[in-house]
Amino acid sequence: MATGLLTYEEFVRNARDLVVMSDRLGDGWELRHVRQTDGPEETAFLVKRICVAIAEESPVDPETPRDVGEPENIEDEDPATLHCRGTGKLSEKTVQFEYHVIYSPSYQVPVLFFTATFHSGRLVPLKEIWKFLSPFHVTRDSGMEWESVTQQEHPIFGRPFYHLHPCHTSNVMATILTANKHERGDRDIKNYLLSWLTIFGPTIGLNVLIDYLKIDSKT
Amino acid sequence: MATGGAEQQMLQFVPFVSRLDAGFWHELSRRKLEKYHLSEAAQYISGYYTNNSVPGLPTNLLLEYSGFEKPPVHPPYAFPCPGSIIVLNTIESFKTCDKRKILEETGRQIWDDINDGSAVDDPSLLSRFMLLTFADLKKYNFHYWFVFPALFPNDPLTTLSIKTIGSVWNDQQLQSLQKAYDSFRSAHPGIGFFIVVMTDDGTAALHELREAETCLSTEKFMLGFCDPSTMETNPGWPLRNLLILAAQKWSDRLNVVDVLCYRDYTRDGRRLVSHSLLLEGVKLPDKMSTDVLPKVTGWEKNDKNKSVPKMVNLSSSMDPVRLAESSVDLNLKLMRWRLIPSLDLEAVSSTKCLLLGAGTLGCNVARCLMGWGVRHITLLDNSTVSYSNPVRQSLFTFHDCSSGGKHKAKAAVESMRLIFPGVKAEAVDSSIPMPGHSVGTNAEAIQKARKDVETVEKLVQTHDVVFLLMDTRESRWLPTLLTSAHSKICINAALGFDTYMVMRHGFRPQPGTETGSPGVIVGGCGSGIPGDQLGCYFCSDVVAPTDSTRDRTLDQQCTVSRPGISMVAGALATELLVSLLQHPLKALAPSDSHTEDDSESESCLGLIPHQIRGFMSRFQNVLPASQAFDKCTACSPVVLSRYREEGFDFLLKAFNTPNFLEDLTGLSQLYAETDDDQVWELSDGEDDM
Ligand SMILES: [Zn+2]
Numbered sequence: 001m002a003t004g005l006l007t008y009e010e011f012v013r014n015a016r017d018l019v020v021m022s023d024r025l026g027d028g029w030e031l032r033h034v035r036q037t038d039g040p041e042e043t044a045f046l047v048k049r050i051c052v053a054i055a056e057e058s059p060v061d062p063e064t065p066r067d068v069g070e071p072e073n074i075e076d077e078d079p080a081t082l083h084c085r086g087t088g089k090l091s092e093k094t095v096q097f098e099y100h101v102i103y104s105p106s107y108q109v110p111v112l113f114f115t116a117t118f119h120s121g122r123l124v125p126l127k128e129i130w131k132f133l134s135p136f137h138v139t140r141d142s143g144m145e146w147e148s149v150t151q152q153e154h155p156i157f158g159r160p161f162y163h164l165h166p167c168h169t170s171n172v173m174a175t176i177l178t179a180n181k182h183e184r185g186d187r188d189i190k191n192y193l194l195s196w197l198t199i200f201g202p203t204i205g206l207n208v209l210i211d212y213l214k215i216d217s218k219t
Numbered sequence: 220m221a222t223g224g225a226e227q228q229m230l231q232f233v234p235f236v237s238r239l240d241a242g243f244w245h246e247l248s249r250r251k252l253e254k255y256h257l258s259e260a261a262q263y264i265s266g267y268y269t270n271n272s273v274p275g276l277p278t279n280l281l282l283e284y285s286g287f288e289k290p291p292v293h294p295p296y297a298f299p300c301p302g303s304i305i306v307l308n309t310i311e312s313f314k315t316c317d318k319r320k321i322l323e324e325t326g327r328q329i330w331d332d333i334n335d336g337s338a339v340d341d342p343s344l345l346s347r348f349m350l351l352t353f354a355d356l357k358k359y360n361f362h363y364w365f366v367f368p369a370l371f372p373n374d375p376l377t378t379l380s381i382k383t384i385g386s387v388w389n390d391q392q393l394q395s396l397q398k399a400y401d402s403f404r405s406a407h408p409g410i411g412f413f414i415v416v417m418t419d420d421g422t423a424a425l426h427e428l429r430e431a432e433t434c435l436s437t438e439k440f441m442l443g444f445c446d447p448s449t450m451e452t453n454p455g456w457p458l459r460n461l462l463i464l465a466a467q468k469w470s471d472r473l474n475v476v477d478v479l480c481y482r483d484y485t486r487d488g489r490r491l492v493s494h495s496l497l498l499e500g501v502k503l504p505d506k507m508s509t510d511v512l513p514k515v516t517g518w519e520k521n522d523k524n525k526s527v528p529k530m531v532n533l534s535s536s537m538d539p540v541r542l543a544e545s546s547v548d549l550n551l552k553l554m555r556w557r558l559i560p561s562l563d564l565e566a567v568s569s570t571k572c573l574l575l576g577a578g579t580l581g582c583n584v585a586r587c588l589m590g591w592g593v594r595h596i597t598l599l600d601n602s603t604v605s606y607s608n609p610v611r612q613s614l615f616t617f618h619d620c621s622s623g624g625k626h627k628a629k630a631a632v633e634s635m636r637l638i639f640p641g642v643k644a645e646a647v648d649s650s651i652p653m654p655g656h657s658v659g660t661n662a663e664a665i666q667k668a669r670k671d672v673e674t675v676e677k678l679v680q681t682h683d684v685v686f687l688l689m690d691t692r693e694s695r696w697l698p699t700l701l702t703s704a705h706s707k708i709c710i711n712a713a714l715g716f717d718t719y720m721v722m723r724h725g726f727r728p729q730p731g732t733e734t735g736s737p738g739v740i741v742g743g744c745g746s747g748i749p750g751d752q753l754g755c756y757f758c759s760d761v762v763a764p765t766d767s768t769r770d771r772t773l774d775q776q777c778t779v780s781r782p783g784i785s786m787v788a789g790a791l792a793t794e795l796l797v798s799l800l801q802h803p804l805k806a807l808a809p810s811d812s813h814t815e816d817d818s819e820s821e822s823c824l825g826l827i828p829h830q831i832r833g834f835m836s837r838f839q840n841v842l843p844a845s846q847a848f849d850k851c852t853a854c855s856p857v858v859l860s861r862y863r864e865e866g867f868d869f870l871l872k873a874f875n876t877p878n879f880l881e882d883l884t885g886l887s888q889l890y891a892e893t894d895d896d897q898v899w900e901l902s903d904g905e906d907d908m
Contacts, residue, residue: 023295026271026485030294032285049294051238051276072526074318078516080369080376082231082453085522089450090233090277092522098240120531121239121361126549151542151549157284159245160536160545165553211488 004174005108006192012044014193015101019046021194021215034156043156046101046193050205053091095124099206101193102155109169110193112200113154113161126151126162129204149204164200172199191216227377227502233448235268235280235348235456237365237519242284244354244361244533250287251306251354259312261303265291266348268298268457270411270445271484274494278447278455280348280367298411298445298457300346306354313353313362313528318518325349326368326515333370333464334509339428342412345460351528359537364519364528369459371514372504376462379500381452384479385493392421397492399423400481411445412461415479428464435472446480446496454480454496462503463513470506477501544641551592561823564592566800571595573678575651575698576688577627578602580712582614583789584686585635585644591797594643596635597678600627601650611782649674653693654852658874668874669867676701684796687711687756688789697870699755699853703727704862708799708806711756712792714780717835719788723795723827725753725847726806727854730863747809748844753829758848781835791831798824810844850889852880 006014015031022029028049033042084090100113116124126149154161176195194216198208255262266282280300285292293299303325307313329347332338338345349366384393396415403413403425414426417439425443426434434440442465448455458478465473480496507513518526535541548568555562572588574581577600585596603624609615612627614634619625625633628646635644649671652658658668679685679701687695687709695711702709702724709724728751802808802822810829811820820826829844849855861883862869872879881887 025488026296026483026490028294028296032292047294051272051279053275072318072518074526075322075516075518076514078369078371079229080231080371080459081516082233082450083520083524084233084450084453085236085520085524091275092277094238094276094279096238096240115241117239117241119236119238120529121241121244122531122533123241123536125535149549150553151546157242157245159242160542209488 002174002177004170004172004177006103006110007108008103008105010192011103011110014191015044015046017191018193018197018212021212024215025209025211027209027212043102045103045156046099048099048206050097050099051094052097052205054093054095094119097205099201099204100154100161101197104155104166107166107169109166109173110196111163111166111169112204112206113152113163114204114206115161123160129162162204164204169196169200227379227500228381230376230378230498230501231453232369232459233278233450233453233455234520235365235367235447236277237350237363238279238281239363240281240283241533241536243282243286244531245537246284246287247304247306247352247361248354248356248537251356255306257308259305259307261305261349263287263289264302264304264350265293266300266302267291267293268300268346268411268447268455269294269296270298270447270482271296272447272449273484273486274449274451276449278449280365280447282350293409297409298346298447299343299409300348301343302348302350304350304352306352308353310353310355310362313351316351321349321351322366322368322515322517323512325366326370326517327512329368329460330370330509330512333460333467336468338460338464339431339468342410342428342461342464345412345464346457358532359534360530360532362528362530366517367456367519368515368517369456370463371516372463372466373507373513374504376459376504377502378478378498380498382497382499383451383493384495384497387497389421392417392423393493395421396423396479396481397483397490399425400483400492411457413443415441415443417441431469435469440473441477441479442501443479443481446482448480449482451494451496454478454498462501466503466506467509470503474503475500476503540640543639547592547639547641559823563801567797568592568594570684570796570800571682572597572796573682573685574598574688575675575686575694576600576690577612577614577631577646578608578688578690579611579613579785580688580714580789580792581627581686582612582631583786584688584712584793585631586613586638587790587793589635589639589642591793594641595682596642597645597647597682598628598631599647599649599651599675599678600631601648602627604630611785613786647674647678651675651689651694651697652870652874653691654696654873654880655693655877656874658871660875665871668871672697672867672870676705679705679707682707684708684710686792686796688792692760695756696853696873699724699757700858700862703755703854704859706732708796709755710792710796712788713756714784714788716779717781717784719780719784719791719833719835720830721788721791721795721833722756722830723753723799723806724755725758725829725854726750727859730860747811748829748846749809750804750807752847753810754845754847755851755854757853758851759845784833784835787833787835791833794824795827795831798822798827802827812842812844850884850886852884852886855884857884 019029019031030047031044032047033044035042095116095118097114097116101110102113104111116129118124149162150165151160152163173196176199194212201208265286266280268280291299325347329345332344351364353362407427412428414428414431414434416424416434416437442461444457444461446455465476478498478501482495483492521527551564555564570593572593572595574584574596577598581598585598588596604615604619604627605624606620609617609619614631619630626648628648632644632646635642652668652671658664675697679698685698685702685707687698689695699709706727706729711724712721799805799808801824808827811826812828813826828842831840831842833840847854852858878887
């Protein structure tokens with residue numbers, strides 16, 4: 001029986017491999033390092049951003065962005081500027097999802113942190129996030145998407161993020177990793193992080209390309 | 220390549236749309252407080268754009284928290300843009316500063332970088348931008364306005380045609396381009412401007428701009444740039460200044476050029492470049508005098524195409540008070556999502572609670588209610604915090620005792636706000652008139668009693684639930700009567716040395732109201748008493764409240780209980796209320812005393828007893844239930860109707876006249892008939908030594 005746990009060194013190794021695969025697939029994962037003020041060690045974590053257009057009828061952010069003051073006549077009319085805003089040619093409403101995968105030393109598992117922001121940098125409230133995500137995943141009615149999501153200060157940046165609580169992660173991973181070994185023999189997923197992402201990512205709109213599994217099985 | 224003759228069409232460019240991530244404003248606030256202070260000097264910052272957006276997405280220029288770092292940290296496939304940020308100190312200077320000058324100054328930097336050749340070596344300088352801000356860090360309001368400067372040529376920029384390269388080039392050419400771009404990218408990461416040379420046999424090669432001189436002679440010379448635009452007919456903003464650069468640097472040998480607007484995205488594992496645009500026959504403008512700055516455009520417009528700055532309020536992600544509130548709420552929701560899907564948190568958090576007594580029980584109940592997300596909590600008490608209190612009364616500290624001691628209710632509320640600023644707690648310093656504690660006939664004393672009654676009655680009316688947590692039995696009489704008269708939920712807790720009693724009073728609907736509750740509820744293995752037929756604290760006591768402190772020895776007066784008792788009882792009182800609020804019948808829920816695990820309850824939190832009587836010496840609870848008593852001195856119909864008729868005058872008689880309540884209810888007669896005065900021996904108090 002696998003433990004479902006991961007050491008920080010394994011996490012970093014897995015993360016590097018994942019970024020190499022992501023680069024091949026143009027999937028946008030990057031590995032960042034931050035030196036925290038209270039520690040000499042650098043902390044590595046994975047980052048990915050996805051910008052999605054949201055339906056026009058989606059609830060808008062009531063507080064932002066707001067115009068302030070009167071329009072100012074400060075430059076000459078320019079015929080070479082395409083005025084596409086408000087014309088419906090491009091999506092007016094977009095939300096950027098930002099995903100961070102951070103190692104939790106206390107749980108010894110990766111933890112998924114995420115936020116979603118409007119253009120102005122204002123956070124999308126959690127209940128709106130699910131509305132935006134619903135077209136992207138079908139498990140919406142199961143109620144599962146709510147499980148374990150809570151607001152938490154980001155362990156590195158100290159600002160509010162949502163996160164999937166890691167208390168069940170090692171159990172789930174132990175089951176998956178053990179099942180992999182028994183059923184698929186040598187065709188199991190070698191990269192713990194990749195297995196983990198395929199299980200926990202889709203609940204919050206982070207789908208994993210099947211191509212990762214193809215690449216992983218070849219390594 | 221075709222030149223002249225055919226018709227030229229005017230080129231229109233898709234402007235950048237600014238996009239900030241949440242961390243950007245956090246980092247800006249930190250830098251303003253720790254580094255910039257009052258400096259309004261332009262500070263370095265780096266943004267980026269990408270060329271991998273799916274069609275339909277806006278041409279974002281993104282700024283994130285890491286853009287302040289040097290060198291900046293950007294995602295893979297990002298094209299960095301150097302910029303500067305000015306943080307102004309007042310809203311006035313933000314409004315009145317010379318916008319034309321800022322636009323021209325930023326434009327002039329680009330103009331100079333083009334003419335002195337810096338932009339040929341580092342083409343990212345073509346996408347230089349400026350961000351003007353004013354940060355109101357007290358209200359978390361951020362005013363901001365971007366400039367993405369573009370230089371005007373003397374004549375409009377035109378092209379012969381705009382096509383996707385997929386419609387012009389074959390697969391071999393597309394693949395060759397893709398390969399050529401990949402090797403250019405790995406050699407020059409983050410550089411979004413280049414020269415493309417496409418040979419006749421369909422092989423593409425990419426070169427840096429500084430190699431232009433040697434490439435210009437080749438037949439198939441093209442300008443290329445990574446295009447953030449996703450429009451089929453329009454290139455993105457970076458091309459504007461690139462064409463100006465080409466005109467200023469190479470117009471002696473180049474007046475018409477093809478331009479590749481390179482777009483490159485991967486979706487579902489498939490990479491696509493064929494949607495890139497090819498602008499054939501772009502006519503370069505004439506070279507302009509380097510001494511004169513061309514016209515500049517670039518202030519970001521709003522969605523109505525007006526030049527207006529923006530303001531965003533970030534209190535929901537930056538104001539610690541609001542963060543605490545949403546954290547508390549999300550944490551409670553977690554309980555619902557994980558364990559009890561039918562839990563109605565709103566029913567709990569929206570309940571307005573009045574706590575009579577701010578001693579050990581009051582403190583513990585207040586804390587427990589906050590734990591449940593209850594926001595409206597009012598505490599009433601008329602005593603002050605003394606030195607013995609803080610160790611047992613969990614909202615006080617030693618400092619609350621100094622110089623005579625703070626008023627308990629006030630100190631408790633201050634402490635609650637420190638624990639959770641989102642709480643809407645109020646303190647009321649008032650006493651509760653009691654039967655047997657004679658008010659007398661002095662007009663002033665009567666006036667004070669009248670005022671106290673008014674205060675308590677008003678509070679009862681404006682709250683949903685009243686907790687009786689005071690330290691004498693008789694002080695519970697008036698609020699018991701008032702909660703019955705105004706049909707409020709009443710939760711009562713009283714302590715002995717190692718015993719406690721927690722109960723919900725029977726609910727007394729307004730006269731004439733049909734409760735609809737059946738006479739007797741028949742459950743799986745027993746029956747409960749409907750909520751409106753349950754007794755109150757005084758129903759089971761067959762003596763009227765009198766001055767319980769008068770004839771006691773010292774340790775009876777100052778009730779001493781085991782310290783854990785009040786924590787247990789305070790917690791049970793709160794949890795009893797919460798369970799009750801989850802029942803579909805709310806206060807009318809029948810009493811339920813089944814202790815078997817498998818008994819079904821209509822409240823998702825389990826059974827709802829009438830009373831919980833606990834014995835710490837045996838670590839045991841029993842859950843008795845009792846009927847309302849028709850001769851009750853506090854809640855019987857005769858008492859309630861006399862109170863409704865006579866109001867304060869009735870109360871005054873009860874306060875002043877011995878045996879008035881017993882005579883009224885018929886208790887006196889009952890005494891005469893029996894001499895059974897077995898009374899549950901429970902002192903009610905707290906440790907107020
Ligand atoms: Zn009663």
